[in-house]
Amino acid sequence: MSRIRIEGLLAAFPKLVGTGKQHTYVETENVRYVYQPIEALYLLLVTNKQSNILEDLETLRLLSKLVPEYSYSLDEEGICKNAFELIFAFDEVISLGHKENVTIAQVKQYCEMESHEEKLHKLVMQSKINETKDVMKRKASEIDKSKIEKNRGDKGGFMSLQSMGSGRLESSFNDMSISSSGTGFGSGSGFGISTEIDSFSSKSKGHPPASATAPPKGSGMQLGKSQRTNQFLESLKAEGEVILEDVQPKLGPSRPAAPPATDPVTLTVEEKLNVSLKRDGGVSNFDVQGTLSLQILNQEDGYIQVQIKTGGNPGILFKTHPNVNKELFSSENILGLKDPNRPFPTGQAGDAAGVGLLKWRMQSNDESMVPLTINCWPSVSGNETYVSIEYEASSMFDLRNVVISVPLPALREAPSIKQIDGEWRYDSRNSILEWSILLIDNSNRSGSMEFVVPPADTSVFFPISVRFSATETFSDLKVVNIIPHKGGNPPKYSQRIQLVTENYQVV
Numbered sequence: 001m002s003r004i005r006i007e008g009l010l011a012a013f014p015k016l017v018g019t020g021k022q023h024t025y026v027e028t029e030n031v032r033y034v035y036q037p038i039e040a041l042y043l044l045l046v047t048n049k050q051s052n053i054l055e056d057l058e059t060l061r062l063l064s065k066l067v068p069e070y071s072y073s074l075d076e077e078g079i080c081k082n083a084f085e086l087i088f089a090f091d092e093v094i095s096l097g098h099k100e101n102v103t104i105a106q107v108k109q110y111c112e113m114e115s116h117e118e119k120l121h122k123l124v125m126q127s128k129i130n131e132t133k134d135v136m137k138r139k140a141s142e143i144d145k146s147k148i149e150k151n152r153g154d155k156g157g158f159m160s161l162q163s164m165g166s167g168r169l170e171s172s173f174n175d176m177s178i179s180s181s182g183t184g185f186g187s188g189s190g191f192g193i194s195t196e197i198d199s200f201s202s203k204s205k206g207h208p209p210a211s212a213t214a215p216p217k218g219s220g221m222q223l224g225k226s227q228r229t230n231q232f233l234e235s236l237k238a239e240g241e242v243i244l245e246d247v248q249p250k251l252g253p254s255r256p257a258a259p260p261a262t263d264p265v266t267l268t269v270e271e272k273l274n275v276s277l278k279r280d281g282g283v284s285n286f287d288v289q290g291t292l293s294l295q296i297l298n299q300e301d302g303y304i305q306v307q308i309k310t311g312g313n314p315g316i317l318f319k320t321h322p323n324v325n326k327e328l329f330s331s332e333n334i335l336g337l338k339d340p341n342r343p344f345p346t347g348q349a350g351d352a353a354g355v356g357l358l359k360w361r362m363q364s365n366d367e368s369m370v371p372l373t374i375n376c377w378p379s380v381s382g383n384e385t386y387v388s389i390e391y392e393a394s395s396m397f398d399l400r401n402v403v404i405s406v407p408l409p410a411l412r413e414a415p416s417i418k419q420i421d422g423e424w425r426y427d428s429r430n431s432i433l434e435w436s437i438l439l440i441d442n443s444n445r446s447g448s449m450e451f452v453v454p455p456a457d458t459s460v461f462f463p464i465s466v467r468f469s470a471t472e473t474f475s476d477l478k479v480v481n482i483i484p485h486k487g488g489n490p491p492k493y494s495q496r497i498q499l500v501t502e503n504y505q506v507v
Contacts, residue, residue, distance in 0.1 A: 009046055017042075024060075025053065032056075036064050039074045043067065059099045063090060066104060081382065085111070265482060265493035266295040267306065268354060271473045272502040275370060279462055279506055286369060288362040288474050292335075294344060295354030302343025303485040305336035306357065311476030318360045329358075340485050362474055369474075371397050372440075372466060374404060374506045378458040385456050389435070389464075390448040397470040397499065399440040405465040406433045409456040421447030440468075464506040470499040 013033055016026045026033040027049060034045040034056045045060050070085040071078045079086070092107045093100055102110075269292055276285035296302050310316070310333070320329050325338050335357045337344070345355055367373070377388045389406065393399055408415060414426040415433060421444065422437040435449050478497070482490040 006046075010044075013042075013044060024057070034060050036060055038064065038067060041074065041076070041079065055099060059093065062093055062099075062104070066090070066093070066107060069104065069108065263494040264297050264301045264491040265304070266354065267479045267493060267495040268293045268295070269473060269475075269477050269479075269495065269497045271475065271499045273371075273499060273504060274502050275504045277370065277373065277506045279376065281367075283365055283367050283370060284507070286364045286366075290360045290362075290473065290475055290477070291356055292358040292477065293354035293356050296344050296346045299343055299346050301491040302346060303340075304344065304490065305334050305483040305485070306479060307332070307334045307481040307483060308358075309333060309478055309480050311474075313362070313475060315364065316360050316362045316475050318358055321357055324357060334483070336483075358477075360475055360477075368394070370394065371470070372399060372402070372468065372504075374464055374466065376406070376461055376464060376506065378456075378461050380455055380458075383455055385453050386450065387453065387461060388448065388450045390446065391437075391440075392446045393440045395442070395445065397472050399468040399470055400438070402437040402440055402466070402468040404435040405467075406435065406461055407431065407463070408433055408453060409460050411453060416452040418450040418452060420449040420451075422449070424449070462507060466504040466506070467501050468504075469501070471497055473497060473499050 009031060012028075013026075013035075016028070016033065017035070024034065024036060026035075030049070032047050032049050032051070032053070034047065034053070036043045043060065043064050045056055045063070047056050066089045067079075067086065068074065070089055071082045088111050089107050092102060092110050269290070271288050271290040274285065274287040274289070275283070278284055292308070294306065305328075310318075318329075320326050320335065323337055325334075325336050328334050328336055371394045373392050375390050375392075379386050387406075389404070391402075391404065408431045410431055411428075414428070417424055420435065422435060425434045425436070426432075427434060433451065437444070437447065440447075479493070479495045482493050484490045
């Protein structure tokens with residue numbers, strides 16, 4: 001039967017069906033229409049007049065039960081969306097114009113086309129992969145132990161203090177203390193202030209940090225480990241497994257480690273940003289916490305006062321350290337000790353943190369204060385989900401090393417990127433798509449990205465996490481002068497100003 005003949009028969013059917021009739025079939029000179037209403041649609045079977053109408057009705061009844069199994073919405077849109085699945089199911093019921101003796105369960109089984117041999121093969125392959133991973137972990141653990149033992153033998157049990165730089169850089173304000181009695185501030189390199197400046201504690205210096213015994217990176221043993229990993233991946237490829245190589249672009253970190261201080265006096269202004277944005281617009285949380293810390297290398301340079309200036313934002317409340325002269329700060333914006341005969345504590349050049357002098361906080365529900373807003377628009381079309389994401393940055397700051405992390409459903413391969421302003425990377429282990437922009441300034445205050453993944457629930461793409469840094473702050477606090485107590489020339493100083501994200505999400 002030609003296509004034109006079929007289209008002609010279907011076009012004639014609406015004219016033959018009348019309203020109010022109780023029949024389920026219509027006969028013409030050559031064919032018989034057997035039909036059944038399904039809500040606003042008709043399920044239609046066209047046969048010749050010599051066919052057994054009882055068998056035709058039985059076939060129509062079976063087809064009518066299959067339609068709800070593959071199409072959850074019995075309208076034109078739902079039928080079109082699942083057209084191929086319905087065609088495959090109907091093809092299992094009718095073969096060369098004759099009804100097959102099958103049930104609904106058999107039709108579903110035939111359409112799924114599951115194979116016991118295929119399942120067994122996958123289980124065997126997964127078992128081999130798991131066994132190889134266990135062997136790799138044991139070998140890597142043995143190598144690490146041998147490196148630690150060798151390093152202990154060479155270094156006399158522990159590494160030198162110079163190799164503990166990474167451990168010292170990770171020390172936070174909680175690792176330091178300021179004494180309010182005796183000689184005022186303690187001496188040595190292990191003194192400072194915690195993030196909650198009102199409480200102070202001392203830290204014992206009897207034991208080196210755990211990182212002191214960590215083996216150095218980049219040794220010759222590391223090369224052998226990577227070679228075995230490559231051999232393992234090659235063996236999997238030879239067996240037919242698809243290996244997704246995770247290629248990482250050169251993305252700048254959102255919060256680079258501060259270089260060690262080289263000037264006699266270093267002042268650091270840092271603000272940490274905690275923001276929670278609603279996916280439909282609006283701000284549910286906006287919190288800025290800032291600190292001003294001081295680092296001095298030599299004790300003779302500790303007899304100083306620090307003069308600052310702020311942007312005059314009335315929404316920011318400043319709090320000074322208890323040992324700082326509050327009246328002097330309130331009247332002249334000068335940070336100095338209550339007892340001018342006591343110096344500020346000193347620290348070594350490898351210390352990342354210093355003595356906390358000032359802290360402040362700002363909270364707001366004003367969306368205009370947010371430096372970067374993210375809009376995500378996922379939409380399902382057929383067997384694909386199109387996701388469009390756009391960012392819009394405020395003109396207050398130039399943002400550096402911006403990374404927007406979008407969670408994705410579990411994928412076997414990377415998503416298809418249709419358009420992007422910047423660079424992208426797919427983290428297959430955590431199923432996260434990272435969109436990076438090196439710098440956002442007046443030339444690119446807005447940008448967008450579009451990608452395609454298999455059908456997924458729209459809530460899968462949230463929460464979206466954002467990381468960035470800036471060299472300007474909301475408080476606009478800056479150090480303008482260093483005033484020595486004992487006269488003479490003030491020591492040379494430098495200041496670092498940075499705004500970083502601590503928790504920035506679109507939920």
